[in-house]
Amino acid sequence: MFNLKYKDDFYKLILSVFIFGIILIFLTVVAVMLYYSYPAIIRYGLPFLWTKEWNPPKEIFGAATFIAGTFMVTFLALIFAVPLSLGIGIFLEEYCPAFLRGFFTIIIEILAGIPSVVFGVWGVLTIVPWLRDSIEPFFEKHFSYIPFLKVEENIGYGILAASFVVTFMILPIIASITKDSLASVPKIIKDGAFATGATKLDVIRDVSLPHAYKGIYGGIVLGFGRAVGETIAVVLLIGNQAVIPKSLFGVGYTISAVLANTFTFAVISHIYASSEVELALILLLVSLIINLLGRNVLKRVIGGKFSRSQFGGG
Amino acid sequence: MADNNGTIKNDIKIEVKNLNFYYGNYNLLKNINLFFKKNSVCTIIGPSGCGKSTFLRTLNRMNDYTEDTKLTGEVLIDGKNIYNRSVDVVELRRNIGMVFQTPNPFPKSIFDNVAFGLKIHGIKNKEFIAERVEKCLKYAALFDEVKDTLYKPAFSLSGGQQQRLCIARAIATNPSVLLMDEPTAYLDPMSTGIILDLITSFKKYYTVVVVSHNIQQAARVADYSGFFLSGELIEFDNAGDFFTRPKDKRTENYITSRF
Ligand SMILES: Nc1ncnc2c1ncn2[C@@H]1O[C@H](COP(=O)(O)OP(=O)(O)OP(=O)(O)O)[C@@H](O)[C@H]1O
Numbered sequence: 337m338f339n340l341k342y343k344d345d346f347y348k349l350i351l352s353v354f355i356f357g358i359i360l361i362f363l364t365v366v367a368v369m370l371y372y373s374y375p376a377i378i379r380y381g382l383p384f385l386w387t388k389e390w391n392p393p394k395e396i397f398g399a400a401t402f403i404a405g406t407f408m409v410t411f412l413a414l415i416f417a418v419p420l421s422l423g424i425g426i427f428l429e430e431y432c433p434a435f436l437r438g439f440f441t442i443i444i445e446i447l448a449g450i451p452s453v454v455f456g457v458w459g460v461l462t463i464v465p466w467l468r469d470s471i472e473p474f475f476e477k478h479f480s481y482i483p484f485l486k487v488e489e490n491i492g493y494g495i496l497a498a499s500f501v502v503t504f505m506i507l508p509i510i511a512s513i514t515k516d517s518l519a520s521v522p523k524i525i526k527d528g529a530f531a532t533g534a535t536k537l538d539v540i541r542d543v544s545l546p547h548a549y550k551g552i553y554g555g556i557v558l559g560f561g562r563a564v565g566e567t568i569a570v571v572l573l574i575g576n577q578a579v580i581p582k583s584l585f586g587v588g589y590t591i592s593a594v595l596a597n598t599f600t601f602a603v604i605s606h607i608y609a610s611s612e613v614e615l616a617l618i619l620l621l622v623s624l625i626i627n628l629l630g631r632n633v634l635k636r637v638i639g640g641k642f643s644r645s646q647f648g649g650g
Numbered sequence: 651m652a653d654n655n656g657t658i659k660n661d662i663k664i665e666v667k668n669l670n671f672y673y674g675n676y677n678l679l680k681n682i683n684l685f686f687k688k689n690s691v692c693t694i695i696g697p698s699g700c701g702k703s704t705f706l707r708t709l710n711r712m713n714d715y716t717e718d719t720k721l722t723g724e725v726l727i728d729g730k731n732i733y734n735r736s737v738d739v740v741e742l743r744r745n746i747g748m749v750f751q752t753p754n755p756f757p758k759s760i761f762d763n764v765a766f767g768l769k770i771h772g773i774k775n776k777e778f779i780a781e782r783v784e785k786c787l788k789y790a791a792l793f794d795e796v797k798d799t800l801y802k803p804a805f806s807l808s809g810g811q812q813q814r815l816c817i818a819r820a821i822a823t824n825p826s827v828l829l830m831d832e833p834t835a836y837l838d839p840m841s842t843g844i845i846l847d848l849i850t851s852f853k854k855y856y857t858v859v860v861v862s863h864n865i866q867q868a869a870r871v872a873d874y875s876g877f878f879l880s881g882e883l884i885e886f887d888n889a890g891d892f893f894t895r896p897k898d899k900r901t902e903n904y905i906t907s908r909f
C-alpha cells in the first residue's frame with residue numbers, strides 16, 4: 337500500500353517536472369520573440385498590421401501583404417479540403433467495404449506523414465504546369481471580366497497553386513479525424529435509428545454527424561493550424577511577391593514563406609530583424625489560439641464520451 | 651388473411667417458418683418455427699448467447715447490416731414474407747417498433763427523439779407531429795416528467811426515463827408490432843415495474859415480442875412464451891402451461907433454476 341502510494345507520487349513528480357519543463361520552454365519562446373520584436377513593435381505600433389509596404393532599405397515594414405497571403409491560402413485550402421475530407425471520412429466509415437477500409441486508412445495515414453517539401457516539389461512538377469497550361473488559359477478566355485478570377489501572369493505559380501498543395505496536406509488530417517469521430521458513434525444509437533426505418537443517409541445526417549460534429553470541428557481546426565503555419569510547400573509555389581493578391585491566380589507571400597526566405601539575411605539591420613521576429617510572433621499567436629481552440633474541442637469530445645451517462649441507470 | 655394452405659388464420663400476426671440464421675458458416679438459429687398472435691405479448695427466454703437477440707433482429711431485418719450473415723426460411727408478417735425482394739425495408743420498420751437492451755436516445759432533444767421516425771417517414775405537419783409526440787410520451791408514461799423540458803437533450807434524462815423515451819420513439823410511427831430486447835436489463839426495480847406495466851397495456855395496440863433474461867418478469871407479462879437453447883426453439887406455448895407445466899425437461903430445468 338505505502339509502496340504503491342510512494343510510487344504514485346514519484347510518477348507524479350516526474351510528470352510534473354516534464355510538464356513544467358514544457359511550459360518553461362514555451363514561455364522562453366514567447367519571451368524571446370517578444371524581446372526581439374520589441375523594437376519593431378515600439379517603432380511601428382499597430383499600423384504594422386495594415387501597412388502594405390515591406391521595404392528593408394527604407395526601413396518601412398508592414399505585415400499586411402503577408403497576413404493577406406497567409407489568410408488567403410489558409411482560407412482557400414480549407415474551402416477545398418473541408419468538403420472533400422468530410423466526404424472521404426464519411427465514405428471510409430460508412431460506405432467503404434471492410435476489406436478496403438484498412439487499405440485506404442493506411443494510405444491516408446501515409447499521406448499525413450509525407451514531409452511538406454515533398455508535397456511542394458510535387459506541386460511544382462504537377463499543379464503548376466496544370467494551372468499554367470490548362471486552368472489559367474481557360475479562365476483567361478472565359479472569366480477574365482471577374483476581377484477575382486483574372487489571370488495577370490500566366491505562370492502557374494501563385495495563391496491558387498499554394499492553396500491546392502496545402503489542401504492535399506490538410507486533407508488527411510481532417511479526413512481521418514472525421515472517420516474516427518464517426519467511428520466513435522455508438523452502434524446501438526445507429527441501430528436505434530435504423531430500427532425506426534431510417535436509411536443510411538438519414539442515419540449519417542441525423543444521428544452520426546450530430547454525434548460526431550465536435551470531433552470533426554476539432555479536426556478542421558487542427559487542419560487550419562497546419563495550413564496557417566505551412567512553410568516550405570508554400571515557399572515553392574506562391575511566387576513570393578510582397579503584394580496583396582487581387583486574384584486567385586495572383587502571386588503573393590505568406591508570413592512563414594517570407595521568414596523562411598529572408599530571415600537569414602535580415603540580420604543586416606536591427607529593425608529589419610526585429611520586424612521579421614514580429615511576423616513570427618503574429619504567426620505564433622494565431623496558431624496558438626487556433627490549436628488551443630481545436631484541442632479543447634477535441635478534449636471535450638473525448639472526455640464527453642466517458643462522462644456523459646448515456647447508458648445510465650443500471 | 652389466408653396463409654399458403656388456404657386456412658383462415660385471422661389472428662396470426664407474425665409467422666416464422668423454417669428459419670435458419672448463420673454468422674459466417676456458423677448456423678446459429680436452427681430451423682425455427684413459431685407464430686405470434688395479434689395483440690398478444692410473447693416473451694422469449696433462454697441463456698445468454700442462445701440467439702434471442704439475433705432472432706428478434708430477424709423479425710425486422712436488422713441483421714441486414716451485419717456483414718457475413720445468411721438467412722434461410724421465411725418470416726411472414728400479415729401473411730407477407732418480409733424477406734421478399736419487393737419488400738420496402740423502410741416501410742417494414744415503420745410498422746415494427748424496436749426497443750433495445752440499453753437506452754439509446756439520439757443526440758437530440760426529447761421532442762426530436764420521438765419525432766424522428768415521423769420526420770424520416772416524410773411527415774411535415776408540425777401540429778400533427780406535436781400531437782403525436784405528446785400522445786406517445788403519454789403512452790410511454792413519460793409525459794408528466796418531461797412536459798416542461800421537451801427541448802432539453804435526451805441525454806439529460808435518467809436511464810429509466812431514457813428507456814421510456816425510446817419506447818415512445820418506437821411507437822411514434824404507429825407500428826403494429828413492437829420488439830423489445832431485454833428492455834429492463836439495466837433499469838432499477840421502479841423503472842422496471844413501470845415498463846412491465848406498459849408492456850401489458852400495449853397489447854391493446856400492438857403485437858409485442860419481448861426478450862427477457864428474467865423469468866419472473868417474463869411470466870408477469872407473457873401470454874405466450876418460447877424457450878431458446880443454443881439456437882434451437884425448445885418449447886413454445888401459452889404462458890400458463892409454459893411457466894407451470896413445461897413439456898420439455900430442458901425448459902423446466904431452465905425455469906426452475908431461474909426462479
Ligand atoms: N455479429 C456477429 N458475428 C458473429 N457472431 C455473432 C454476432 N453477433 C452475435 N454473435 C454470436 O451469436 C450468438 C448469439 O448472440 P445473441 O446476441 O443473439 O445472443 P442472446 O441470446 O441475445 O444473448 P444475451 O442474452 O447475452 O443477449 C453468440 O454466441 C454471439 O457470440
Ligand SMILES: [Mg+2]
Pocket residue numbers: 702703704831
Ligand atoms: Mg441479447
